[in-house]
Amino acid sequence: MLSVGLTGGIGAGKSEVSRLLASYGAVVVDSDRIAREVVAPGTPGLAAVVAEFGPGILTAEGALDRAGLGAIVFADPERLAALNAIVHPLVRARSAELAAAAGPDAVVVHDVPLLAENGLAPLYDVVVVVDASTETRLDRLVRLRGMTTTEARARMSSQATREQRLAVADLVIDNDGPLEELEPRVREVWGELVGRVGR
Structure with missing residues (x-):
């Protein structure tokens, strides 16, 4: 079994990555x-x-x-x-x-929003970080979740910085672009994870 910690700042697209991984066969454990x-x-x-x-x-x-x-x-x-x-x-x-x-052959993905904040990276075989720029995340929170810019910035600043998350990453999924660009990257990471099972 491969234990994977999946994280990403609010608005980075972690939930969509989690959904895609589940569709490929990952066992997703959603802590929220x-x-x-x-x-x-x-x-x-x-x-x-x-x-x-x-x-x-x-x-x-x-x-x-x-x-x-x-x-x-x-x-x-x-x-x-x-x-x-x-x-x-x-x-x-x-x-x-x-x-x-x-x-024993499963890829178990633990969806953990505050993985970097709580120092949980050592608990997993692999840490995957969903990454997007501050500007992209802010835009998504305001446009898609209906937050004000002030609310969105407050939520983002209460989390780890982008640099802190990237520092604990074994694999990074860039989600700065449109949704259709995300799927091929997640599929590539899935292949990498499956290849690590039992190693």
């Missing part, structure tokens, strides 16, 4: 999606979050009020650390289960 699953209604994860933050962080339907919780934790590093101490071990455990079920 798992982070939502482990605090779904009825889970021990949600119970632990409520025990820590109180029932006020639930919606009327009993689901996690993400915006409400976000307002608490992003304003207070200690509260964010408390939330991460609950959620991160659950995400790691679920990610490990999914990877273990993949089989």
Whole structure:
């Protein structure tokens, strides 16, 4: 099995690369999606979050009020650390289960937005970085995601710099151009990854 860490700054196109890799046969482990699953209604994860933050962080339907919780934790590093101490071990455990079920010849792609920020590169056999210029990413966030320029710049500046991400990359997928130029590059990287399985 080959363990791949896939990352990229907001607006770089990581989600599209992840989708393409899955279509070629990669087993994609999406940490954002798992982070939502482990605090779904009825889970021990949600119970632990409520025990820590109180029932006020639930919606009327009993689901996690993400915006409400976000307002608490992003304003207070200690509260964010408390939330991460609950959620991160659950995400790691679920990610490990999914990877273990993949089989010995699998290419397991861990979609990890904050790989560079959290110093996670050593956990993977190969790190793939989806890269695009600051200007391209800003344009995509404003044009495609409806952010204001100020919002987009704030989100980008809260992440690792382009240089920090490229410093941990084993393979780089340039996504500065139009979508049709991305697919051949991702297919090329897929071939490279398949060739590394079992090495």
